[in-house]
Amino acid sequence: MSTLTAGKPRVSDSSNTFDEPGVRSPLVLNHDSFTSVTEDICKVNEAPKPPLAWYITFAISAVLALMLFVLVGYLFLTGVGVWGNNVPAAWGFPIVNFVFWVGIGHAGTLISAVLFLFRQKWRTSINRFSEAMTIFAVVCAGLYPGIHIGRVWLAYWLFPIPNQMSMWPQFRSPLLWDVFAVGTYFTVSLIFWYVGMVPDLATLRDRTTTKLKSVLYGIFSLGWRGSMRHWHRYERCYLLLAAMATPLVLSVHSVVSFDFAVSQLPGWHTTIFPPYFVAGAIFSGFGMVLTLAIPAREMWGLKDFITKRHIENMCKIVLLTGSMVGYAYGMEFFIAWYSGELMETFAFVNRASTEPLETTGGPIGSWSLVMSLRHKSSGSSDVAGPYGSSLSLHCWLTSVCGLSGLSSSLHRWLSRRFPVSGDTSRRPGLTLPCSLEALGCS
Amino acid sequence: MTQMTMATNEPSQETTDSTQQTYGVFAEFTSPSKIFKAAEAVHAAGYRWWDCLVPFPVHGLDRAMGIKPTVLPIIVFFAGLTGTMVALFLQIYTNSIELPLWLLVPVTGYQFEVSGKPLISAPAFIPVAFEMTILFACLTAVGAMFVMNGLPRLYHPVFRHPRLMRLSDDRFFVVIETRDPKYVRGETEAFLESLDPEAVDRLEA
Known part of the structure; x- marks a missing residue:
């Protein structure tokens, strides 16, 4: 089935980045029939074998996952001291990872729920895989509270299960709020993802050529037959899910930030944390969506669906949320000074003088996107190549911003192992641009 | 078509009336605007046991079909x-x-x-x-x-007809069931033919 209309030249994937009042720019390029879209989307799934690059990257991931199991086994046998956690009240490494992964997940829900409520139609090109990203990110996040508790065989104490000791969780603790917030978030993300996928599974079912696939897709599509009476309830259900997932996604990272804000530690005990964490989550999450979307559109030839306009829209959100994170940083420092609170002032001065890039990296990472946006606005296609690659670089930067917590842990570990005498404020190469997660271990 | 053949052995109806074994008739359309007009016509004709099968929700079609808001x-x-x-x-x-x-x-x-x-x-x-x-x-x-919605339902008569394999791709169908009180064999088919469809055919139960 041809995806091109005879006589019409192929347009480039940046041809829809114009903004003309009264003219709606196309969301899908080079396709003028429903079936050509179905063909091109389904061929990703229906390819008999994945490309070689997939095997290579899967092998690398599999090795890393195997390493995870070995290290988690080591952790269980030895104790949380292997992370350097030597204070009973501090989480250190595991909470950094927990916050990072929950935050990554937020972009998926933002795309599927908030952009749906705002009628942003471009979201449909990227929402499914962003939601998948959310689910895997939340799975990764959920790993850390489970394994950090020291005695993993007592992990069920997190849940209110009636037991012979009449022992209940302490519901006034933010850690319990976390259990419920993350549990709900995972469940809702999963059903949101699946409900959105049911009609698509029906499409795949109707295109299958083998019996096994037909039966499996048939079961998972639940017998969806595209009835308008079903679509009517389905759309209402989807709208309700979006309307409930929107406050949910904001609440989840707010609750995560309560882990810090409800404590009385100087530097953490601040009211700015909930919005600040949510903005940071969306910032790093969109960085991750871009990191996944740019290779995916390249490898599977999806440039007609995930166009430069989609990338640009995502960059704008990164820019916005990055600026919000930058503002939150500034405000934190301002309040630390303005409050006159000695402990808090010390905490921030100490952080700023030992890890100077931490406070500037996030905003720099996002503002550097301005450059690529300006590139685009010239509109010519000859900058498309450098534009794309510079964007990838920026995306990587923004992801690194999300990884800050990890880098900061690494930094602390390195500085413990290899103490630098004298001026500790100059350690290029050890510090990476950082964002909110740095708080988790500072 | 291998579609859900595992569930096709429904209890056989011992009746000899052929309309009992026919689930309904369908008309195939190629665009949302065509099915929209067709749905309005079928609704105006007073049918009750009928449906539109569409690959994606056609906005406003539910109102054209006279579907009441869901509870x-x-x-x-x-x-x-x-x-x-x-x-x-x-x-x-x-x-x-x-x-x-x-x-x-x-x-x-x-x-x-x-x-x-x-x-x-x-x-x-x-x-x-x-x-x-x-x-x-x-x-x-x-x-x-x-x-x-009555789902999951792994078998349905619409899965048996080869033309309806495209209901999840790019075709739009109106299906009128034979149990509809207004269904008259031959007349309903002619009515659907008058709506300018691509094809009209019967669906076996």
Whole structure:
């Protein structure tokens, strides 16, 4: 089935980045029939074998996952001291990872729920895989509270299960709020993802050529037959899910930030944390969506669906949320000074003088996107190549911003192992641009 | 077509009337605007047991078909309310009062005293109550939607016709069931033919 209309030249994937009042720019390029879209989307799934690059990257991931199991086994046998956690009240490494992964997940829900409520139609090109990203990110996040508790065989104490000791969780603790917030978030993300996928599974079912696939897709599509009476309830259900997932996604990272804000530690005990964490989550999450979307559109030839306009829209959100994170940083420092609170002032001065890039990296990472946006606005296609690659670089930067917590842990570990005498404020190469997660271990 | 053949052995109808074995008739259209007009015509003709099968929701088609708004939001509202109540009960029962409750075994709460704060400290109980509200409401929204739609249903007559394989791709169908009181063999087919479809055919049960 041809995806091109005879006589019409192929347009480039940046041809829809114009903004003309009264003219709606196309969301899908080079396709003028429903079936050509179905063909091109389904061929990703229906390819008999994945490309070689997939095997290579899967092998690398599999090795890393195997390493995870070995290290988690080591952790269980030895104790949380292997992370350097030597204070009973501090989480250190595991909470950094927990916050990072929950935050990554937020972009998926933002795309599927908030952009749906705002009628942003471009979201449909990227929402499914962003939601998948959310689910895997939340799975990764959920790993850390489970394994950090020291005695993993007592992990069920997190849940209110009636037991012979009449022992209940302490519901006034933010850690319990976390259990419920993350549990709900995972469940809702999963059903949101699946409900959105049911009609698509029906499409795949109707295109299958083998019996096994037909039966499996048939079961998972639940017998969806595209009835308008079903679509009517389905759309209402989807709208309700979006309307409930929107406050949910904001609440989840707010609750995560309560882990810090409800404590009385100087530097953490601040009211700015909930919005600040949510903005940071969306910032790093969109960085991750871009990191996944740019290779995916390249490898599977999806440039007609995930166009430069989609990338640009995502960059704008990164820019916005990055600026919000930058503002939150500034405000934190301002309040630390303005409050006159000695402990808090010390905490921030100490952080700023030992890890100077931490406070500037996030905003720099996002503002550097301005450059690529300006590139685009010239509109010519000859900058498309450098534009794309510079964007990838920026995306990587923004992801690194999300990884800050990890880098900061690494930094602390390195500085413990290899103490630098004298001026500790100059350690290029050890510090990476950082964002909110740095708080988790500072 | 290998579509769901595992479930095709329905109990055979011993009736000899051929209309009993025919599920319905369908008309195939190629664009949303065509099915929109067709749906309006079928609705105006007074049919009740009929449906439109479309690859994606055609906005406004539900109104053209005369579908009443669903009660789903009302169900979801009460589910959310249930979630709030369950969460508040759970927290107050387990953390604020010591009252044995017999389920299968005696279950007793434990009065946590934390820095002299009130035992029923409502602000601290809000986050969990909120999350449980969302959880109950979302699970109910999805569950009720599928149940009201009669799904999962792994076999349906529309899966048997080769032309209807495209209902999830790029074709739009109007299906009128034979059980409709207005269905008259031959006349309904002619009526569908008059709507300018690509094809009109019968669907075996």
